[in-house]
Amino acid sequence: MSAISCSTASSSGGCGLRSQPKTCASPAFSSLNFTRTGPNSQSDRLSIHRLALVHGNHKARGTTIRMALVDERQSTGQNIADPPRTLAYDLVQGALVKWRWKEDKSVPDTPTAVLLHGILGSGKNWGTFARRLAHEFPTWQFLLVDLRCHGDSASLKKRGPHSVATTASDVLKLVGQLRLTPRVLVGHSFGGKVVLSMVEQAAKPLPRPVRAWVLDATPGKVRAGGDGEDHPRELISFLRTLPKVVPSKREVLNALIKEGFSNDVAQWVVTNLRPTGPSCSSFSWTFDLDGISQLYQSYEDTNLWNFVENLPRGVHVNFLKAERSLHRWALEDLQRIHSAEEIASEEGGGVEMHVLEDAGHWVHTDNPDGLFRILSSSFQVLRA
Template identity: 70%
Template structure:
């Protein structure tokens, strides 16, 4: 995958990758590559893991470490997408969209001089992964496997059970003051407003203590840029990536994973359209495939990590 071209970056300018996006690199025991210490070492097979709206790279931490233990020759790049986590402090210029979030990841990979063999995106991150494929130079330099976890390429259908309405959640979070005194108060307010306890517990992981003169205070603040995230979610609803799925670049294989209990996200026409794309891709040298993760709702890596691990594992075998 050609990560950068002259339109994206001036190669004469030295760029610190951490100035593009906050990231962690989880490496297997057999990986010796280092961006800082030895740029001449052979590049190990690399996978990129992308979180969803209001998430962070930490969502993938436990799962990535498990993958690295099982597949010691691989390394796993976890990023905070723009406006999320530690990347929120980088103040990326707008517009805050699926495409701009994908371009950030491509820029980071270009500076790190990494060519991923696997890209895994959950929910919003799934469309970001598809946008990455759409934006890179074609044909791709080597086969790339793209996993889109519990997201469709087109219409977004969120919230049938009262617990999962991202637009309403983002709107409600905007009513809180900039400084917050207690995670418990936020959780209770979320639950009282109709969000589930699980969602409330997940949301408050985005609260951190405010530092004053180098010392932690009792006040908390959100680590994300909520206005930017609101724009990103609107873009997620509006962005249509069917063109990538129905005209898969040669050398790319796109895998969709549907959570068994996440029925409201998947219309019958979406599933049928993906199956048609499966047949077309075989004829054109690409690949599209549909999978179902049993006993899981939308939060696939939390609801059934063992099942998800089994399904994803074959992407890392043979190295």
């Protein structure tokens, strides 16, 4: 299945079809890196324009999911091949999404959900889950973002400070530039706090009602898990000691396991290694570890309890706790969320607490079926 991607970090700064490249990894790994190509000729720009207008169908496994880049700047005569220089992203659309000109009010705005990854992740983490959502809710589109210092956004060299607030501001700018109207925001871990900060910072371009999902994160102090569990701060510190260019993914995997990190985390981390050339004889990181270190510090320090306990009318925040969470949910956190539920219901907002059974911190891979059932309520309530 192909998708339209936009990598502002590419040399051309363009958008194009995303396809699976040649795999350079050893048999123990399946490469998750995609080629994000940009238009280098007039014919390329025309093909993208046609995709945006026609939504060419592409069948896979008996389903049809339509994917295209929708940028309403076309209606103003701007070149649709010139993407926002804010963040790299993928836009996954259901089969019934209707393209329209900005001035055409006969076609309603496409309901949009924004999916944000956690520390050391990328928008690709949500790819499989987003395609499932697009199949089940074919009138929706799903924006998968590489946050600052991560994935294809890392080479954009964002100015500091690198924080939850500046990351949220980036996503708000991207949404505004794409002229999308998010109705659902989903963030995992660090991305969950970014979601809260987005809603806190601006009622625009976020329409109300808006439903926010904070997956396995709390609004306040971050509490790491117990002994024997992986600690993000320690992981980031260790990764910063490794060379920026390594000969193989296997070497990094072995080093992580030797240092005491779990095999699952080690396997996940090496998906952030990308071949430095066509020979695949060496690999480099797709993220900016110095920036990520600052982001994680901000994630630990950022306190958004005041916002959660004083939600504006029409905003609904859902917290989801993984049953086997890496992060300790203190009794105080749970009590404050339940208290916020009562306050919000009285003032026209909404706060809910959910528990995802049979899942650790990596909720969308540990129990994707359970997570899908819980999140589906937002798309059913707001079904277009």
